[in-house]
Structure formats: C-alpha cells, structure tokens
Amino acid sequence: MAAEALGWWGVPLGILAGTLRGSAPFLFVSLGECLTEKSGKINLGLEGTLLMGAMSAYGVSYLTQDIVGPGLSPWLGVVAAGFSGMVLGAIHGWLAQQPRVNDVAVGIAMIIFGSGLAFFLGKPFIQPQAPQLVTLNVGGWSSVPQIESALKLSPLFLIGLAIAPLLQWFFRSTRWGLYVRAVGDSPEAAKAMGISIFQVRMLSIMAGSFLAGIGGACLSLYYPGVWTERISSGQGLMAVALVIFAHWNPVQCLWASLLFGGAQAIGPAFQSVGIDTYYYLFNAAPYILTLLIMIITCSPKRTLIGAPGALGQED
Amino acid sequence: MLVNQPWRRALETICLPIAALLVALVIFGLFCALAGANPFGVYQSIYKAAFGSWSAWQNTLIRAAPLMLTALCTALPARLGLVIIGNEGALVIGGLASVLIGLNLGTALPAPVVQIGMALGGILGGGLWIMAVGALRHYRGVNETISSLLMNYIAIAILNHLVEGPLRDPDFVTKPSSAELAETLWLGNLPATRIHLGLLYGLIACVIAYILIQRTTFGFAARTAGGNIRAARIAGLPVGKLTLAICFLGGSAAGLAGMVEVAAVQKRVNESLVSNYGYAGILVAFVSRHNPLATILVAVLLGGILASGGILHDRIIYPMPPFWFFRALCFSACSLAIPFTAGFRFFSSIGWSTSGQ
Numbered sequence: 001m002a003a004e005a006l007g008w009w010g011v012p013l014g015i016l017a018g019t020l021r022g023s024a025p026f027l028f029v030s031l032g033e034c035l036t037e038k039s040g041k042i043n044l045g046l047e048g049t050l051l052m053g054a055m056s057a058y059g060v061s062y063l064t065q066d067i068v069g070p071g072l073s074p075w076l077g078v079v080a081a082g083f084s085g086m087v088l089g090a091i092h093g094w095l096a097q098q099p100r101v102n103d104v105a106v107g108i109a110m111i112i113f114g115s116g117l118a119f120f121l122g123k124p125f126i127q128p129q130a131p132q133l134v135t136l137n138v139g140g141w142s143s144v145p146q147i148e149s150a151l152k153l154s155p156l157f158l159i160g161l162a163i164a165p166l167l168q169w170f171f172r173s174t175r176w177g178l179y180v181r182a183v184g185d186s187p188e189a190a191k192a193m194g195i196s197i198f199q200v201r202m203l204s205i206m207a208g209s210f211l212a213g214i215g216g217a218c219l220s221l222y223y224p225g226v227w228t229e230r231i232s233s234g235q236g237l238m239a240v241a242l243v244i245f246a247h248w249n250p251v252q253c254l255w256a257s258l259l260f261g262g263a264q265a266i267g268p269a270f271q272s273v274g275i276d277t278y279y280y281l282f283n284a285a286p287y288i289l290t291l292l293i294m295i296i297t298c299s300p301k302r303t304l305i306g307a308p309g310a311l312g313q314e315d
Numbered sequence: 316m317l318v319n320q321p322w323r324r325a326l327e328t329i330c331l332p333i334a335a336l337l338v339a340l341v342i343f344g345l346f347c348a349l350a351g352a353n354p355f356g357v358y359q360s361i362y363k364a365a366f367g368s369w370s371a372w373q374n375t376l377i378r379a380a381p382l383m384l385t386a387l388c389t390a391l392p393a394r395l396g397l398v399i400i401g402n403e404g405a406l407v408i409g410g411l412a413s414v415l416i417g418l419n420l421g422t423a424l425p426a427p428v429v430q431i432g433m434a435l436g437g438i439l440g441g442g443l444w445i446m447a448v449g450a451l452r453h454y455r456g457v458n459e460t461i462s463s464l465l466m467n468y469i470a471i472a473i474l475n476h477l478v479e480g481p482l483r484d485p486d487f488v489t490k491p492s493s494a495e496l497a498e499t500l501w502l503g504n505l506p507a508t509r510i511h512l513g514l515l516y517g518l519i520a521c522v523i524a525y526i527l528i529q530r531t532t533f534g535f536a537a538r539t540a541g542g543n544i545r546a547a548r549i550a551g552l553p554v555g556k557l558t559l560a561i562c563f564l565g566g567s568a569a570g571l572a573g574m575v576e577v578a579a580v581q582k583r584v585n586e587s588l589v590s591n592y593g594y595a596g597i598l599v600a601f602v603s604r605h606n607p608l609a610t611i612l613v614a615v616l617l618g619g620i621l622a623s624g625g626i627l628h629d630r631i632i633y634p635m636p637p638f639w640f641f642r643a644l645c646f647s648a649c650s651l652a653i654p655f656t657a658g659f660r661f662f663s664s665i666g667w668s669t670s671g672q
Contacts, residue, residue: 044460044461102398104398104460105398105601108398108400108460108597108601109601112594112598233468234464234465234468237461237464237465238465240461241458241461241465244458277480278476279476279479280472280473280475280476280479281472281473281476283472284468284469284472284473287465287466287468287469287472288469290461290465291451291457291462291465291466291469294451294455294457294458294461294462295451295455295457298455298456298457298458299455299456300453300454300455300456301456
C-alpha cells in the first residue's frame with residue numbers, strides 16, 4: 001500500500017533505508033578486523049563473534065529489563081556483547097599466536113565455536129521479545145512515512161561513524177597506534193623497539209573482537225532486532241573481505257560498509273514493490289558484490305596499498 | 316637414535332584425530348555434567364547409537380560416505396597450502412548438476428548410462444565451482460578462504476532460486492523442490508544392507524586421493540609447491556596448473572557427494588541438500604590433518620556422532636543439553652583441539668604437521 005503511493009521511488013528509498021539500518025554491523029566488524037589486521041593477524045572468527053555478540057546482547061537486554069528498566073537494559077546488552085566478543089577474541093589471540101599455528105585455521109575453528117556456543121546459550125531467547133535500543137528520529141520533519149521510518153537512526157550507527165575517524169587518528173597520531181602498526185608491518189623492528197609482539201597483538205585482537213561483538217548487538221537490538229540463528233548470514237566474513245577493499249583504512253571501511261549495507265537492501269527493496277521473481281538472487285547480491293570487489297581490488301603481483309607487512313605470515 | 320619415520324607418521328595419523336575427538340568428548344561431558352546429566356551415561360548412549368549394533372553401524376556409514384567426499388574438498392587443496400571451505404557450495408552445485416542431468420535424460424537412455432552422466436555432472440559441477448576459487452587465487456590473488464565461503468552462499472541462493480522457480484515441481488507441496496528422479500536412477504544399496512553405494516564412492520575417492528598425493532609426480536609437485544611456493548616456481552613447476560587441477564579434484568569430490576545425496580537419499584533436489592555435510596567435511600579434513608586415509612577413519616567417527624544425534628534426539632533419556640547442541644559442540648571442540656595438536660613437539664619434528672606437508 002505504502003509502496004504503491006511511492007511507486008518506483010520505493011526502491012531507492014528502500015535501499016537508502018536499508019543502507020542506514022544494515023551497514024552498522026558491517027561497520028563495527030570491519031573496524032574491528034581493521035584493527036586486528038593492522039597488528040598482523042587475521043581473525044576470520046569474527047563471524048562467530050558477531051553471532052555471539054548478537055546473542056549476548058539480546059539475552060542480557062531481555063534478562064535485565066525488569067531490574068534496570070527497558071531503557072537501560074539494551075545498553076547493558078551492548079556492553080555484554082562487547083565483552084563476550086572480547087572473550088572469544090582472547091581465545092583467538094592466544095591460539096593464533098602459538099608456534100606453527102595458522103591463524104586462518106584458528107579463525108575457521110572460532111567461527112564454528114562462536115556460532116555453536118551462541119546457538120546453545122541463545123536457545124531460550126528465540127521466542128521472547130527483548131527491549132530494543134532507542135532510535136533517533138532524524139526524519140521527523142518529513143510527512144512521508146517511508147522517509148520518516150528510513151531516517152530512524154540507531155545511536156550505535158552514529159557511534160560507529162565516530163569511531164572510524166577516531167581509529168584513523170589512533171593509527172596515525174598516537175604512540176599505541178604506532179606500536180600496532182610497527183608490530184603489523186615489521187615485527188623485528190617492533191621487537192628491537194622493545195615492544196611485546198604478543199601483548200600488542202593480543203590487545204588488538206581483543207579490542208577488535210569487542211567492536212565486532214557490538215556489531216552483533218546492532219543486529220539483535222536494532223535491525224532486524226530479533227535473535228535467530230540465521231541472523232548474521234555471513235556478514236562477519238564479508239566484513240573481513242571489506243577490510244581488504246578498504247585498504248586497511250578505517251575511514252574507507254566506513255564507505256565500504258555503507259556500500260555493503262546498500263547491497264544487502266536490494267532484495268528486500270525490490271520485494272517491497274512487488275518484484276520477487278529473483279528474490280533469492282537479489283539477496284545474494286552482497287556476496288556477489290564482495291567477490292567482485294575482491295577480484296577487482298586484489299592482485300597477485302603487487303602488495304596492496306596499506307597492507308600490513310607481516311599480515312598472514314607465520315612467525 | 317634412529318627414528319622410524321613411517322611408523323611414527325602412521326601413529327600420528329591415527330592418534331591425533333582420536334585425541335582431538337577425545338578432547339571434544341571431555342568438553343561435552345563437562346557441559347552435560349553442568350546440565351545435571353551423568354556424562355558417562357551419555358557417552359554410553361552415544362556409543363550405542365553410533366556403533367552399538369549393526370543397524371547403528373549402517374546409519375553411521377550412511378552418514379560417513381558424504382563426509383569422506385566433502386572432506387577431500389578441503390584436504391586436497393590443503394596440500395598446496397590453500398585453505399578452501401567451499402565444500403557446501405560445491406556439494407550443492409554438484410547435486411544440482413546431477414539432478415538436471417537425471418531429470419533431462421530421464422529414462423531415455425539406459426539407467427547405468429544416465430547414472431554415470433549424473434556422477435560426471437556432479438564431478439564437473441563441483442569441480443569447476445572450486446576451480447573458479449583456485450583461478451581467482453592464482454590469477455587475481457583473491458583470498459581463497461573468503462571467496463570459497465562466499466561461493467557457498469551464492470550456490471545456496473542459486474539452489475533456492477531454481478527450486479522455487481524454474482525447477483519447481485507443482486505437485487510436491489511439502490516444500491519447494493524439483494521433480495523426483497526416476498526410480499531406476501536411484502543409487503542402489505550394498506548387498507544385504509541399507510548402506511547406499513555412496514560409501515564405495517567415498518572409500519575409492521579417498522584411496523585415489525591418497526595415492527595421487529603420496530605416490531605420483533603430480534602429488535609430489537603439489538606437496539613441493541605447498542611447502543615452498545617460491546622454490547617450486549624456481550624449480551619450474553607449473554604452479555598455476557597445479558592450483559587449478561587440485562582445486563578441480565577437491566571440488567569434484569564434494570560435487571560427487573552432492574550427486575550421492577541426491578541420488579541415494581533425497582531423490583529430488585531441495586533445500587535439504589544444504590545439510591551441513593560440507594561444513595562437517597571441513598572439520599573432518601582438519602581433524603584428519605588433510606591425510607586422505609585418516610579422512611576415512613575420522614569420517615566414520617564423525618558419521619557416528621551425526622547418527623547418534625539423530626537417533627538419541629527421538630528418545631531423550633537424560634536431563635541434558637539437546638543433541639543438536641552436542642553436534643555443534645563436538646564440532647567446535649574438535650576444531651579447537653586442532654591448533655593444540657599442531658603444537659605437539661613430538662610430531663612437529665616430522666613433515667606432516669607443517670601446514671599440510
């Protein structure tokens with residue numbers, strides 16, 4: 001009905017709305033992965049972290065609503081999501097730095113472990129409705145209901161917008177940012193500077209997983225705002241690919257996240273105006289886009305601009 | 316002291332997978348104890364449901380067959396140093412390809428011919444699917460782990476699109492599916508059992524893979540390139556061709572698993588084809604440390620775990636976590652056990668433990 005009033009304008013508007021809603025998890029996970037990879041380790045397990053974050057955010061928000069009230073409990077959920085991500089990150093950081101252990105293999109293990117744990121612990125939370133995060137109604141000026149609902153922004157998304165330039169400043173202008181870059185680019189030089197490679201990588205991975213966990217909270221407490229086992233559907237992994245596309249630059253991660261959020265909204269947007277013949281193929285758009293982007297960005301001949309020198313090398 | 320290399324290697328091949336599974340079982344036991352169940356009682360029921368009787372063995376072996384095949388999709392490229400996890404996608408595409416051939420040829424040709432065609436369809440479909448991953452890796456430097464996982468989602472989307480649209484059988488209302496394969500095309504059982512011929516396919520494929528990797532020049536070249544790709548290039552090995560070939564072989568095994576599932580179990584293609592045999596196959600490959608012979612053993616053990624989950628689910632005896640969780644935990648504990656075993660000093664002195672040789 002609403003779509004009829006807008007006609008074909010429903011499609012771009014739907015995509016815009018979906019971009020604003022759906023890009024937050026990409027943003028958080030890609031920033032987390034960016035931080036992790038800058039220190040020279042890959043964390044493929046962020047897919048599991050994302051699910052674990054989504055589950056713990058939803059669970060904590062549901063369980064604490066009677067104690068602290070439905071206004072505050074989602075925020076407790078966000079914090080819980082971050083910390084549960086951090087625990088997974090600590091496991092990954094420790095395992096991936098053992099001698100002769102491949103971080104990609106550990107990452108796959110952590111995807112399975114994180115999602116398995118999330119499914120097990122999250123079983124009781126599939127039915128009940130947990131209090132959601134408040135939204136900021138930026139679109140209050142508009143009389144068109146679609147525009148108004150499209151501009152209901154999540155505060156988490158705005159926090160993510162702020163973290164991206166902050167992280168870039170952190171890498172460029174702080175002592176700790178230099179440590180992370182040194183460990184990621186040239187572990188020998190870092191060692192000569194007297195930096196503990198193990199500690200820097202551990203902290204980077206844990207901080208990165210904290211962000212990814214919050215990305216999970218965006219899924220379960222904002223959009224789509226439920227907890228199911230299929231909630232992440234590969235978004236964590238796409239975010240990892242997105243970091244390569246963004247050349248390990250936090251601000252570019254932001255643009256890339258918006259692009260991916262938009263791609264994800266194509267299927268539902270077309271469905272909302274009544275085109276669902278190619279529903280499944282449209283829904284595969286983000287995966288195809290990721291693949292295309294990687295084909296265009298990557299090259300076997302040169303190292304990518306911005307790639308940490310020691311990334312993926314075994315120590 | 317002289318070290319008996321082959322003896323040690325054989326010991327490692329058998330001990331590590333078993334140790335990994337034991338770790339998984341212990342962790343699961345802890346969870347059971349937390350939930351108020353007697354872990355030893357649970358172990359006993361799992362054993363009974365997986366290996367306790369001939370009927371249980373048959374269930375186990377039926378599930379082990381596709382696992383052997385999908386595991387090769389990770390295990391073979393691993394010898395070249397590639398971490399490929401597109402098993403599920405290759406299985407789906409293989410299953411789709413074989414159903415397309417089976418439905419189109421139908422009964423026009425003699426059944427054995429069509430069955431061979433279906434198997435070839437599965438092999439080609441899955442093989443080309445993973446070969447594309449290898450090509451992206453070689454020609455564009457695209458990370459094969461990420462691209463193969465993305466291809467899983469794309470394959471599942473193609474499957475859903477086809478069974479909801481062009482392939483949909485309007486007479487079958489339970490769930491969107493293709494039409495049923497003609498009964499003559501179904502894969503038969505081994506004599507006097509309920510076990511379908513897919514088990515033979517799996518065993519043969521694993522043995523061929525072992526011989527190919529360990530006993531042929533091709534396998535030697537692949538292992539060399541996996542050990543040190545620069546040295547392999549300098550030695551003049553065709554790294555690109557090797558990558559494409561070994562990815563094709565790995566993918567074709569998973570594609571064949573798709574054909575087996577379609578022709579022996581599902582009889583038509585629908586979303587049930589995505590039954591996590593692909594993801595379990597990754598685990599089998601890692602636990603068996605990419606050794607095709609150990610794959611057979613681990614596939615049977617994991618097949619037993621899958622089977623016991625299905626059976627015990629129906630009659631819950633203990634106050635304990637649900638059995639699908641047991642599967643999930645067993646998988647995750649297994650996969651977490653792998654990095655630990657990789658660090659064992661005892662084994663690390665021999666070649667096999669280093670990233671697939």
